[in-house]
Amino acid sequence: MNTQLTDLTRGPAVASEQMADEPSVPTLTALLAQRARDAGDREFLRFGEWSWSFAEIDAWTSRLAHRMLEVDGVRAGDRIAIMLPNVVHWPVVWLAALKAGAVAVPVNCGYQRADLAFVLRDSGARAVFTDSERAGLVNEVLAGESGLAAVRVIDVADDGSEPFPDTPPVLDAATDSLANLQYTSGTTGFPKACMLTHGYWVRLGWICAAATGLGGDDVLLTSQPFSYMDPQWNTALSLTVAAPLVVLPRFSASTFMADVRRHRATFFYVLGSMPTLLFKQPPSPDDRDNDLRMVFCSGIPTALHAGLEERWGAPWREVYGMTESGIDLFSPFDDPTVVGSGSLGGPVPTKQVRVADPARPGEEVAPGEPGELTIAGVPMMSGYWNRPEATADALRDGWLHTGDLVVRRTDGGIQLVGRIKDMVRRGGENVACAEVEAALERDDRVVAAAVVAVPDGVLGEEVKAFVQLREDVAADRDTAQQLLESAGAQLARFKVPRYVEFVADFPRTPSERVSKPALKARAAEQPGTTYDFARPRS
Known part of the structure; x- marks a missing residue:
């Protein structure tokens, strides 16, 4: 084994203190050429056998x-x-x-x-x-x-x-x-x-390498569609650290962890509903029989966070980013205080963040007050192709307006509370759908939930919850009532859904998020039983 290859397989490929440095290679193609020279015989991509x-x-x-x-x-x-x-x-x-x-x-x-x-x-x-x-x-x-x-x-x-x-x-x-x-x-x-x-891609791979401390002796694994950006940044990360990337045909909650064990994966990234779907699989004596060292995730359910780590014996940490901006926020793996906190962490060294007043985007809101997350720095898209007006609306004076509502916590971290456009405006109150969904999903009987606004003649909009239950749970009015009572112990009264409809599954985007437009269209075409828990107007 030559000296260069030995160096590639020993410890982190990019030290954490190098996260803000310029990547050592400027392009993806040059990075591939370098790996062919210094680690040519090492495994790069694994698909099946x-x-x-x-x-x-x-x-x-x-x-x-x-x-x-x-x-x-x-x-x-x-x-x-x-x-x-x-x-x-x-x-x-x-x-x-x-x-x-x-x-x-x-x-x-x-x-x-x-x-x-x-x-x-x-x-x-x-x-x-x-x-x-x-x-x-x-x-x-x-x-x-x-x-x-x-x-x-x-x-x-x-x-x-x-x-x-x-x-x-x-x-x-x-x-x-x-x-x-x-x-x-x-x-x-x-x-x-x-x-x-x-x-963009080289910087994304470099920052993720520094944030994780991965090296040539690690094994990365991904299951999202390659047309989505996650397997692509995993590829850039694999090239950066000279480690193999295992690509599964698709995400399957029932077989995912068996694939992690079989391929001896040490790192993976999941998002959306994937952590909840994994956790709600039946426990197995083999759960901790794996080589996992760390997991990155976007959207770790706070109530499940400690349980996810305990069950599979590896730290799970939040990472926040968008297609437009790559990676923006992360929680360090050496900080156990973030477990179950709901914090997205802080900005990577190459980014600045502001929590802006949606009505006055140039002004920041006070800590603890909800505002729009805006981001500047690198990596960042060059703009939207053929969409100068959309580019100007999203990128203002160098700041990306994400559309996400967040609060700045007292510990300095950023916490997501919803989407500006994913809100129910019930009378004079704004209800963040994500907050209600999280409250419902804390119940062990719930696999996943999606909350939407439905028209109301008096209040303008009302709160409706679509809920997917475990197979052994009765989808009836009693269950709906119990779920609302459980959510009501966590939420302000005006946030508790009036309507509940049980569904067998959810239409999803390639990033495994619930497609609410498709969900509402399906419900209109094939309406199910909706339980109405009308309450006195307030």
Whole structure:
């Protein structure tokens, strides 16, 4: 084993005190080339029982980049769409596109005709890399859209890269070179594409490496769709620390921890409902039989936080970020006081945060008062593709307006209380849906909850809760009453839902968050039994 490789496998790849430093390599493609040189034989990507080393992925992506340039006529700045499930071809096409000087356009595999047509038109994609399962839909969209007739479709089953050189094309990528048009989930209307540079991804991998202390002897694991940004920043993290990344086909609460054990994963990231779904799986004697060292999570249920750590024997810490900004806040792993506190932690050294008055965005609210979280610093998107007005609205004087309501705690941490737009305005009171959902989900009988506003002739809006119960719990009025009584012990009276409807599951976004527009649409088309707990008007 050479000296460089020994250094890569010993201790943290990036020291915590280096978090604010400039990353040592400026682009993702240069980072891959460096790993091919200093850790070429080490495992990089693992999908199922198959794995590839850093050198193998470097060579494959170089060959495919040449194919894109010489066969597909790709030029610097061209957009390359990727519509694939979690298979190795996804990161290979992504990194190859960047080597060709192109811009990757991740496409959700769940998209149907209208969504796909919009993304291809909006991005101006020159080519689509896909598989046989989705090629029919892609070709149908291209045939039906006159402006897309010239878009090429490449089936990754035979990407045609074999005859080409395994050395990268000579192209000048820089830190500020555009790498991705990353479309957000789009909870209302069509999504917007965040313009993300090489520097965004490299910086994100660098900060996460410093925050976790991961090194070459670790094993990372992800299960979210690769079209979402989480597996992509996990890839950047893997390249930064020279450790393998295990990619599961999808998230399954019933098998996830068995996969963690089988692959001997030491780190993973989960978000949304995933921690609750994992915790509510039946306990097993094997729960602590794992190699986990740490878990990053966005949205750890406060009531479950200590139980999550005790059950699987590893620290769980909050990390906050958005597609627009990468990573903004985190709770250090060496601070046990945050467990169960609900704190998102503090800003990473490259970010500044303000808790702004929504009515007067330039002014900060007092500690303990709710305000909008605004963020400045790096990494940060360059703006929204083709959306100058949306960019100007989101990025004002260098500050990103997140739309999240937070409070600054007395200990200096930031605590999330809801979304500015995810509120129920009941009479003269504002009810944060996230707060009510958390109160309901503290009940062991509840798998997940989603709270929405419904029209009310007197109060304007009322509070309705959609609740998914454990399989052994009766979905009846008595259960609904008991859940509201439990929530009522934690919430102000005006925040307790008037309506409760039980559901078997929730429609979800690629980031595993409940899609409330889809939920409300489903409830309108297929209404279930709604229990009305009307109370005296107040």
